[in-house]
Amino acid sequence: MTKGRNLWVRNIRPLGGEITDILILDGEIAETCTDVPETTEVLNGAGAIALPGLINAHCHLDKTRWGLPWEPHAAGPTRDERIAADREMRRGLMASTKERAAALAGHCAALGTSHIRTHVDVEPEFGLLAIEALLELSDEIADRVSIELVAFPQFGLVTNPGTAALMEAAIKLGASLLGGIDPSSIDHDRAGQLDAIFDMAERTGAGIDIHLHETAEEGAASLDMICAHTKALGMAGRVTVSHGFCLGTVDEKRLAGLINAMADAGVGVVSYAPGDSPVPPVKRLVEAGVAVGVGTDGIRDAWTPYGNGDMLERAMMLAYRSGFRRDEDIELALNAVIAGGAALMGLENHGLAPGCAGDMVLVNAETLADAVTARPSRKAVIKGGVNLMAASCL
Template sequence: MNPSFLISNVRLSGGASVDVAISAGRIEAIGANLPRDADVVVEDGGSALVLPGFVEGHTHLDKTNWGLPWYRNEVGPRLVDRIENERSWRASSGHDAGKQSLALARAFVAAGTTRIRTHVDIDTDAGLEHLEGVLETRETLVGVADIQIVAFPQSGMLRRPGTDALLGDALKSGADILGALDPALIDQDPVKSLDTTFAIADRYQKPVDIHLHEPGEVGAFTIKLLLDRVEALGMQGRVVISHAFCLGMLPDRERDVLLARIAQLSVALLTTAPPSVPVPSLRACIEGGVTLFAGNDGIRDTWTPFGSPDMLERAMFVAMRHDLRRDVDLALAFDCVSTLGAHACGFADYGLHVGARADLVLVDAATVAHAVVARPVRKLVVSNGKVVARNGAMLA
């Protein structure tokens, strides 16, 4: 063993005190009193709990007003009100997606998140402007944070002709995933909308991540259409349904039939665990073999004044939403912003084990459950084997 960096005196979730040896950006060894050469850089962990770097499974870096003066929200109650207000405000205010996405991404890193999936608006007004800003942020943070970009038709696709071509341009320009939005309620033609979406995904060989706010039977019908296309195109393991509120509205028997097919086709579900609308049941998903992971959605933007770039806080919201109180259950909520998020998004080499990429977070907490509830300052954040933040602040 010839590590270049060693973090000593940290505790695993089971309580054992260990050292973590890092070499070439990966975890080389985990164990008590690991040997080290005289020239190895050693960081004393001070008996902190060591966790894997967190995963933000669904946010909107391009929209945020993080660090800007307070935005006064007077938007109407409908989804379309929020869409049109945001598009108009961003154009009139000169909102800078590059500057703002970088500010929020840095805040994520400072709080221990090293993998991020962000949706970026693509529409016929702004074109690829917002994407270009987030691509700059991704380039700036290479080696510090992995950022997946979803080309997202926030204003709808069919209802704004030309958006489908722009989505293809976005994928050619560097977006990793194709997004979609409410094929029935926004595009008002679920068959054509999904056919178009999956045709683009198939053409560019990209995964799909769809926002699905549609309620009850309407949402269930859309999911069935979507699953048919996943099966026909062999896209198992490459599709995420974000929000999926309808699964929290259906009778248990009908829900479980849908969950069985979702599991069979390895489609993952994303939740933000909002308190105001029904959500997919975490227990039902676990029992049905469905991956349910978590994200913030928008943070401090024209849609919502809420949110923060702290995935331990989001794990706490997941726990509260699903009435998780025991330590073992709170650990399930943490899985939603760590292991399950990495699996669903396809972030490779993730975890706290030998051979994984060395993305680590140190916190003063007794257990994972304690960390989720108390959300202590991140003492140390390591990404790709390098220290990138200390005591809640990102390093230059």
């Protein structure tokens, strides 16, 4: 990783507050702006709002066709048909994984994404090819965006022999988290899949992030078990449920119980603000103390033709889908791409306070809600004290 540089960011409004300066020294936000080294580069924000680096807490960089010619969506309308189309597409594109992922990650970085958690398929047919490609990319692109890997059993775990061993191998190679997917409806063995994942987490020290498309009681029962396992292993703050459609499809009483269980166990949730699937009740979750992040999910891949990698747009979409209109509610959605994502990813030095990493996005907007609804072009994107939009970085 390139060592962070010094940057004196002047005339900015941190999180929409009063105008001030922030000094980044050696890639980290300094206590004060009193001792500015002579050679420090100066960036005049001219009153722009400064946001911490934006966090994409759920992506599939290995699946994207970003940069490739348009390909009409080929899958049928079910999850299983999409998985099949994905597998077929990947057969032809496995060799270009690093290149495709790099194109998308670089694009996301330019839009102010400082951190990406990407789920990377791990499966006997493809082995660890995608994991290896993404680990290489993570290393090479670290001065623009930090990438964290989830070893993801897209094609099943219990029902796909060899997958568990590959997941464990992926963690040894450098992936940070173990993935999972719909233990009841994919593997038809809720306890089997979840036991395997949590056992592996205990052995390896990895975190966990489980795709849960399951709706209603099927998903709720899976979520219950995830919370119970998390609590039993004392993994608070290190387990995420992605999508969590069930949180939008159970009745009030069940929902309250699930939210309590998540808060109690320290299980977070990531939504991509889907258009035609249920969105978890963001405000209630946040008020209960559950960490809520936002991801893009897949971008232009076999699953979906949508997506542009803009996390301000994802915050807008989460707010729009949640019916948020008041500033404080829209700020909740924005917070999900900042502090919410940071909590899920365990980033202790994320933010605009002294000691935090020098990751920052400047946008021309009046208020935070204005920044979310308007999604203005990025005036500057700073990673580790380097302005990525400076001429020398383009």
